[in-house]
Amino acid sequence: MAQVLEFKLPDLGEGLTEAEIVRWLVEVGDVVAIDQPVVEVETAKAMVEVPCPYGGVVTARFGEEGTELPVGAPLLTVAVGAPEGASGSAASPSSSSSPSPSPSPSSSSSGKGSGSGAESSGGSGNVLVGYGTGAPAARRRRIRPDRLDRAVAEVPVVEVLVAEAPVSDGPVPVVSPLVRRLARQHDIDLRRLAGSGPDGLILRADVDRAIRTAEETAAATARAARAPMQAQVPAAAPNGVAAAAGAERIPLRGVRGAVADKLSRSRTEIPDATCWVDADATELMAVRAAMNAATGPSAGPKVSVLALLARICTAALARFPELNATVDTEAREIVRLPGVHLGFAAQTERGLVVPVVRDAHTRNAESIGAEIARLTELARTGKLSPAQLTGGTFTLNNYGVFGVDGSTPIINHPEAAMLGVGRIMPKPWVHQGELAVRQVVQLSLTFDHRVCDGGTAGGFLRYVADCVEQPTVLLRTL
Structure with missing residues (x-):
């Protein structure tokens, strides 16, 4: 069975x-x-x-x-x-755990539906078997009830529809519980509908059509009621924005909706402030080039600038733990977190996502770089798991890849800070008392002013800039 x-x-x-x-x-x-x-x-x-x-x-x-x-x-x-024997039973898609009994030949001829909502075919005693809810008529066939088990065994089918001729005072010709629920939710009287299915069976398409008709009627009535006012006031969308002809409306859902909710919450709840500094990244770029040029058994994979900056951030957070924190608003407490789970902003076709490098404070630049590369590839293919996108304690945002110099990042709620990195480009710079062309980058730190004051934020940013300008500063702390 x-x-x-x-x-x-x-x-x-x-x-x-x-x-x-x-x-x-x-x-x-x-x-x-x-x-x-x-x-x-x-x-x-x-x-x-x-x-x-x-x-x-x-x-x-x-x-x-x-x-x-x-x-x-x-x-x-x-x-x-698989069905077996001549039990006279067949499973119905509306059943969630057990098969529903099919009607006997006598009940079919009397025009009474089964408990599953199946209905007879104009008293013919035949049974309509389909391949699923709303299956097209081309994929259905009629059989005698006494041959039902045999027919079900022949096809990968379990939906049994016993169609009953529509009678005004009899049962409504509807099989699917989903159709009934949909009609009930939208106050659609099924007895007023003419079904487009076999033997007048009411399908979901019929209910959807009735819902659209009802909505259009209601909208027309509302427009007629507003007509005198619309002659004087320009049309506006529900949020008060003027409705331009041909305007496109894109639902805020999925990743885009989640980003919108988080950014809105961040701006609403967090009293943030931003400080920034220009740093001479010439020495950092030289160190990176030397690392990647190394050969031999000890030479590892290439190290990215983002990986070096991430390692600098973990060192800075060890010195300024106030920024590796969150605020418990209900308890009115600042919660300083023991480990650094470093998020980094990644732009994908589906929108902005922030994968998280777990336990970044225990990794070196090479390990961080490898994990960033792995998570970035998962982000591009849309295969990041929810666990890989949550739990961050601090975020690094490299918007320099978009060719911009600076920005004021929005904190990734519920974190307490985000470091933004602009593009590294040649600029005139006073170096050792002389004007020279150096590789300059702008660093910006947005922080939650509840967890620390400007002195702490400035100290953190200055330490990061010092490590960028003189990588030996970082080596002393490793």
């Missing part, structure tokens, strides 16, 4: 409550193995593939690509096991 199991969107961790369907990896009718990825979803943290814990035949999918689902919402149903 086939059993239909419902697979719901699992808890993806890190406090995530919803996810957007990006791409289905299986179709209705496909055979899936246990733990096979079935859908790719995007959360506020990352893009992840979701594996199904059941093996069997996919009988229904819930949600189109681009649909946002809450955790716990149905993703798909899977028929597990």
Whole structure:
């Protein structure tokens, strides 16, 4: 006996409550193995593939690509096991844990639906078998109820629809519980709808069409009510912004929505301040070139400028632990953190993400560089896990890669500071009392003024600049 199991969107961790369907990896009718990825979803943290814990035949999918689902919402149903014997039973996609009994021949001929909402075909006693909720008529066929088990065994199908002729006082010709729920949520009277499915079956498309009609009617009524005012006042969007003709509206969701929420919260909650300094990076660039030019067994992989700056930051945070902290607003306490989990801003096609190098204070420049390279590649391919995007204690933002000299970073809430690095470029500079062309970089530090005052922030930034200008300063602390 086939059993239909419902697979719901699992808890993806890190406090995530919803996810957007990006791409289905299986179709209705496909055979899936246990733990096979079935859908790719995007959360506020990352893009992840979701594996199904059941093996069997996919009988229904819930949600189109681009649909946002809450955790716990149905993703798909899977028929597990094969029908056997002439038990007169078939599984229904609406069942989440056990098969629903199919109607007997006598109940079919009397026009009464089964407990699963299936309905008879105009008293003919035939059963309509489909490949999933809303399956096209071309993929369905009619069989006699006494041959139902045999037919189900022949096809990867478990949806059983017993169509009943529409009667005004009888049951509404609707099979899918999702269709009923959708109609109930939008106050749609199913008895007023003419179903476009076989034998007048009401499909989701019929309910969606009724919802759009109701919304258009309501909008037209509202426009008519506002007409006298609109003659005097320019049209405006709900937020008060003038509605320009052809304006494009982009939903703030997924990674973009998460970034918007975090930045807004940072600006709202954190009283930040920014200080900056220009530093002569000529010696740092020379040291990097010498490191990367080394040959022999002891020569490691190439070290990036970002890796060197990250190592300088961990040394600076060891001297100024006030900036490796967060503020517990409810307890009204500053929480200084024991380790440095260094975040770095990475721009991807999906938006800005901040991967985190764990325990950066225990790593050297080579190790930090290798981890930055690994996380950057995962970010570009959209394969970062939520755990790799959370838990940072301090962020390094290299906006110099965009060709800009300086900026005022927004703190990555709930951290206490962020160091911004501009592009390194040749500039006239007074060096050893003479004007010379040197490699100059602007460093900017935005900090939470609740955790420290300007003296501490200035001391941190000055130490970073000193290490950039004279790398030997850093060597003394290693």
